[in-house]
Amino acid sequence: MLMSGAVAVLIATGFVGQYPDALDHLRAGDVVPQVGLLLDRSGSMDWGDAPTACTWFAQQCPSGHIGSIWGWDYCKANCPCDDDMGDCDSNAECKSGYCANNVGAAYGQDPTLDVCRPNPSGTAVTATLNKNEQMKAVLVGCRNERDGILDQWADRINFSVWEFGSTTAMKVPFDSTLAALEAGVMDVPASGSTYMTKGLRDHGKYFNTYFTGANTLGCRPNFLVMLSDGNPNGGASTFDYECTSPVESKYVSANQPWFGSDYLNRHEDLLCSVPGNQDIKTYTIGFGQPGDFSPTNLQNIADYGGGEYFYASDADQLSESFEHIISAIVSRSALFFAPIAIQTESMFSGNFAYTAAFKPQAGGPWRGTLKKHCVVPSITSTGQYDTSVDSCIFISPDGQNLETNPNVMDMWTGVRSVAADIGGAGAVVLRQMGTNQGGVPVTPYWGHRNIVSWRPGTSQYVSVAPSTWTRDDSWSNGCEHARVLNHLHGYTWDANCTNGNPVAAAGWPVGDPVHFAPLLLTYGDCEDTSGAPVAGVCYLVSGMNDGMLHFFDAADGRETTALVPAELWKPNGVNSSPIYEMEDQPNLSFTHRYYVDGGARLYHEDVDGDGHIDAGEKADLVFGLGRGGRAYYRIPVSRLVNGALNATDNPILPLLPEAGTSLAELKDTWAAPWLGKLRKGTDVWRVAVVPSGHEKHLDFPVGVGEVPKAPAPPALDLSNALSVACSGAGGVAEFNGYDSAWCSAFSRPGCIGNGTDPCYDAAGLPQDLAYPIGFDDGVWEAGALRAKFDTFQLDPNDVLRIEDRAGNVVGEFTNNDLGGRWTPWVYGNRLVLHLITDGVDTGDSGYSVHSLEWMPVARSDESGQAPGRISGWTLGRDSHPSVYVLDLDRWNGAPVEAFAKRVSADGVLLRFTNDCEGLDGSRCIDAATSPDLADMVCPISAEVSGYSEAGELRAMYWADECAQIWKAWTPDYGATWKARRMINLNRGRIGVTKDYRKIFRRLDLVQSTCPGQSVVGVYFGTGNIQRPTSKSELADTSITDGQDLIGVVWDLPSAPSTLTEAQLEDITGGTSKTAQEILGDGKYGWRLELKDNERMLRDPLIFDGVAYYKTFEPTVVAEECGGASGIDRVYAVDNCVGAPVVDVNGDGVADASTEREVWTGQTEIGGGLFFFTPRDSPVLVSHADITTRTSAKLNTKKRSRPGLYLWREF
Structure with a gap:
């Protein structure tokens, strides 16, 4: 069914063709395996011997033969043949399996050669090989x-x-x-x-x-x-x-x-x-x-x-x-990556910025850090910047203009380097550990850092240390448990397996904050009146892909807490990779493993308007796992005693993809939440607005009719394990390829055994045999296993070791240790029974295996394919992308569930989706009441933009991965809600994913009178952040015109839901029209087409009548073992009509279309636009490229810090 309108658009039941590869966003040139x-x-x-279709091969002579002459194959050695198959020429005989050389010179044959049957003509026949x-x-x-x-x-x-x-x-x-x-x-x-x-x-x-x-x-x-x-x-x-x-x-x-x-x-x-x-x-x-x-x-x-x-x-x-x-x-051999970004997303306090950086590694986890910098030099008594200051992000050569500073100083360590593994919080953590990079560990090994987690279903945080965190918690076996804990604490992925002690400090103790922008919690003035930092007052929060949410004291960079979300420990269908696999990267499936990689926001009811979280003021930190998994978390932070989380003041409140509820639609939670207040009737709630997220199982190439669908994960609870007998049809022995006698093969005392037929306890024949066993049911695989024995009686000098597939010993048993009892759980999909005997027959009875228990988990994603592949899987039918409005006070249940193991959807106040499927009652709005929602079938990974009036949410705007922009609004102060599509920036029947325009970035909203009436301007940009360096994007001109776009669409009630790019004024070549004239021509905004392969990969920013967009254009194709490179640009245009606002070429007029580009650089995508509003110096909009010294300011108006008239409630 085609939608109404000028062109065909998305259809509710799915796409023509498939939703194919959106390659890993760090992927670069393919390597040569x-x-x-x-x-x-x-x-x-x-x-x-069997018939095959390999007729060409059957007609070839063996290696070393020469080719055909006169239709015959002459061979330097014997041609193999079969008497019954007619392999030889009629003048040659097949003797002893070879064609004899008896044809003779009359046939032009070299008498030293054999003759094979000539190549037949006509239809192919089978050939026995x-x-x-x-x-x-x-x-x-x-x-x-x-x-x-x-x-x-x-x-x-x-x-x-x-x-x-x-x-x-x-x-x-x-x-x-x-x-x-x-x-x-x-x-x-x-x-x-x-x-x-x-x-x-x-x-x-x-x-x-x-x-x-x-x-x-x-x-x-x-x-x-x-x-x-x-x-x-x-x-x-x-x-x-x-x-x-x-x-x-x-x-x-x-x-x-x-x-x-x-x-x-x-x-x-x-x-x-x-x-x-x-x-x-x-x-x-x-x-x-x-x-x-x-x-x-x-x-x-x-x-x-x-x-x-x-x-x-x-x-x-x-x-x-x-x-x-x-x-x-x-x-899957493109294991290496383009170094796409050293992100500089920042939070500010006074004249200080906290920057996050990361550094890819060739193998193992990546490195990262946070650093504290001053932003701009102080203002002198003459009203100019202090030119003697050379330590800030920006420096001034003349007192008036600013330039970026590649020699910026980290204020925590005094280091002047932009490198991600020099200085900053990482160096401070090493100092806390009492050692240096690669140095000798100092006792107490696990006491230098406050690393905590929790056990779902309990009521407290638990220290992640050997004395309190067991291998059942870390889902790891034997010495591997110690290696995991040591790595989290900043040591190498290693251990003294006798006592678990670390061997050496790691090369770098903290991980990479690829996508998590640091967030500042202020409980007072971060600096005293002299500008000196005050410890214990302000804390920086940063998620990293070392598996932890870190809290650092903003005064000195000291780590006060590191929180490991409980859902990251085990293979539970929530995380993208469990913690114990962290060291295994890159591998066949992952260029990089993500753990705590989403966005975070602070909800703060600042009663007195001082910017501080004061006593009695409500404050909540909300963050997602991002590419690390399918969960959001809420932590109350009205108090944060000494920067340490405690169960009374700061209980963790997980929001998980609970099966049987609408929350099951939660996918990878890339987006930071929108936080604010919502009125519904007479009630006002504190709310978080989040999208359902990115569906990572759609990132991999799939065949026609084989789009994967991931089944809902089973509840990961060892008490719900499944059991299977050892013997019999479908039993453990049969499943693992052992004969029926294997279960009791080692319960024959006094037997005569040998290497081919081992048994227990053959005299004079010591044994060292290991038998891996596993089990699955075709849908789920084993995430943990344990075995039970009917009989167990070993010689005291003999031992049965229970190991995992890597050889980690979980337990050693002898005598009658396991008679009628279970072994310990072995985590993973293989349990190994490793029998070691001394060869002395003592008459002990050995053992016999009774059964196996196994914990079903989702199949490993190591193959690059999600489990449960089925034909006919369709976006919008088998998945229902959603936008949730969540009551913060009923976040994951009524009442809320701290340290929850299971959650409910009681906190869902509103949900917008294509099909509610009977969930959430009247709180859910779908195509039945808002017909446009039938086309909302693509993942929604970008942050939702909220529009507020009088401090209350009145409308929401979001975009999906098919470049559709959506709006939900209330016409009656929250009593009812509606939704519609504003525009679809693709056209034609949907085919190949990389040919869609996509929106992965937040929409920026501005209350505007540009078109002659009051509207909300929705500023957008398209670009595939999953394939940032690709040159094969948008190749199908039946879907797009080949270019990504930046622009604005005005939210007018008269605009139809069938809008496409054609209803936006094309200003690419320049325009002389006013916004009113654009609207008068039936256009609802403007668009600017980017260059070939150029795309917008960072959030747009609208300030002071200027729209800023940052883009990236790959110019050098990725090479093996190295990433592509390209050009970063910043466009600055009049937000009403897209006209240039900067006189770039110096002719006195900002009029040329080329003057929209106000900066170019090579930051390899880099961070977002830098927006700084200091107290005593002009507002600054910058690219903040501190890798080189260059002009810093993008905005040309020298305006003092803006007044309240610039406040925007979005």
């Missing part, structure tokens, strides 16, 4: 010479080829040609055993010795792809080449090769001569018929190796498996 093909050459690969031949066909060419995996990918991947059988050998080195790769594959024989462990060891060692800083780049990811048709049967090896000191030397048995892939994956650096850290991930393919081999071996190798396992029973499936693996590797 380094992939080692590790191919099974064992004798069983010569079996499994064994497994070795099918493998080769899939790699080098099946139906034609160019459809092999190597043909398709050799120009984008650096391949090597190795074989493993009874030995291992390199067939083709890295950096080889396609011809060499194909020849090497063709030369892989089929004989010998299956030495999987040795294959992994030797190929991994080859990576280690081959690559240096001269022949590769540090950002290139490394992979092994192992193909096998059998079970390991030899080749135990020692892995001893990781790059850290002391080097771990690990013996890996022949029948447990997964501990080899674990070595390659677990150690962060295996390429010792290449800068940075490089591990090796392992994918596996099982090839053959069901029952030919145990899939558990290859599944475990992939699981422990950080890859995925695929099964193939024929050539087509084998090709698909390779295609899946290689496609995943290539599409």
